[in-house]
Amino acid sequence: MRSVLTLIAATPGALRDDALTAARDALLGLGAGVGAADWLAPGQAFDLPFENVEAAQAERALRERFAGAAFDLAAQPAQNRRKRLLVADMESTIITRELLNELAVIAGIGPQIIPITERSMRGEIDFAQSLRERVALLKGLPVSLLDRVAALIEPTPGARALVQTMRAHGAYTALVSGGFDCFTGLAAKLVGMDEDRANHLVIDGEGLAGRVSEPILDPAAKKNSLLEIAAARGIAAADAAAIGDGANDIPMLLTAGLGAAFRGKPAVAAAARFRLDHADLTGLLYLQGYHANEFRE
Structure with missing residues (x-):
């Protein structure tokens, strides 16, 4: 067949x-x-x-x-359903929350930042510019707030099974996020991913500088990260799986052989070849033909 x-x-x-x-x-x-x-x-x-x-x-x-x-x-x-590479978005995909929004809420500036995040994830405004605008509003906040946000990190149901099952069958796994590396390292470790890439918040003494290091890891950089990670391991893009929820994930999802929108925003669900609107992240394993008795945690 x-x-x-x-x-x-x-x-x-x-x-x-x-x-x-x-x-x-x-x-x-x-x-x-x-x-x-x-x-x-x-x-x-x-x-x-x-x-x-x-x-x-x-x-x-x-x-x-x-x-x-x-x-x-x-x-x-x-x-060729089983993929040799997994590249995943972090926020609202591998983990349950949008951490910049959580930081804004803790700092009392949620109303200024959350609407910008939502518009960015829907693809209504440029991702890189929106990130600069949101980070600028963080200027002067104490670095200690980052630890409070980190404590909120929790994996999305099925995340660890997805990562560990693919790794157990020889796949390489990477977390590629438009968020911040102070969080991606923790999230990657939590679910057992091989590497992580993200943006870097600039620190000024004991406070946030209100800047993010350039160049920003934007939608094009997500796609390029997938291609770079795949090329370094001799893996074709067709043998990669990718998953994410926001508009900044679209180029990455379209590049992978199995690119799935997870609870995707409307623009993402419309663009992605595959969608998971109901199942948890183990749905990406079923799409590769894995049986439940092959899952690993």
């Missing part, structure tokens, strides 16, 4: 045999030859191989069939 449809529910037990029957019938209705289903996780995720229909056509039909259901799905070539 040349292609495979993957259907994923957010919770165990939510995906039943009737969904499998509906998916099979939809593919047969398109004239596809359909193989035997492979349950990746009983009641939560399955692969359904098919041929004689283009993956994009099959996916459109299945999205229409399951419109309104809390399922994630994708149709893709059956070969």
